[in-house]
Amino acid sequence: MIEEEQPKAEAPAEAEPTSEKSEKDQKKKGSFWKELPILLGVAVVVALLVRTFVMQSFWIPSGSMEHTLDVEDRVLVNKLVYDFRDPERGEIIVFTAPEEWRSDPNEEDFIKRVIGIGGDHVVCCDEQNRITVNDKPIDETSYLYTNPDGVQDAPSNNQFDIWVPEGRLWVMGDHRSASGDSRENFMRFKDINRSTIAVDAVIGKAFVTIWPVDRWRWLSVPDTFDDIPEPPKRP
Structure with a gap:
């Protein structure tokens, strides 16, 4: 076995x-x-x-972009996008401000909305009190500042009729009555170069509010900037 x-x-x-x-x-x-x-x-x-x-993140120190951006908001800025293209109308940009724009010499970085790009004809205002870009009225009611009494800022309290030089930008704050921007500086200097900023001075595009948390949102371009026509022939 x-x-x-x-x-x-x-x-x-x-x-x-x-x-x-x-x-x-x-x-x-x-x-x-x-x-x-x-x-x-x-x-x-x-x-x-x-x-x-x-x-890069940037802190908002002033009310010039209220209420799109409030004081002490933080935004995230894309610094790479303009290596491949120029800023476009309606975008919110951070740029190095000309010294004569600054009330404080140490405040170098400004944030505004692009209204006109090189070659554009920007006028204030038409019969409905709207700014026009290349003869097209832009409806700014979706982002212009509204005070606690429900009164919205006018697009501009000053008339202007300008052509943006090539390589430069016409920029304005959303809180028009409290913004040191192209319009205000054009009223001061009556000089289109001193009242616009160079494309090369742009640091980047603000694309999202990241702080405070309850104000998180994308900073998209309003539809009113769609289909802006080519500039008319300059007289």
């Missing part, structure tokens, strides 16, 4: 000596602390590159 072979018990694995295990753990910990400065350095470099070339 063939007897059934009984399974042989495996020999128990020898426990790793405590001293060797402790030594390995110490090496792992040592390796982590050696790598940590490198990891932190890489993280800092990446953050700086993103901030310098891709995106």
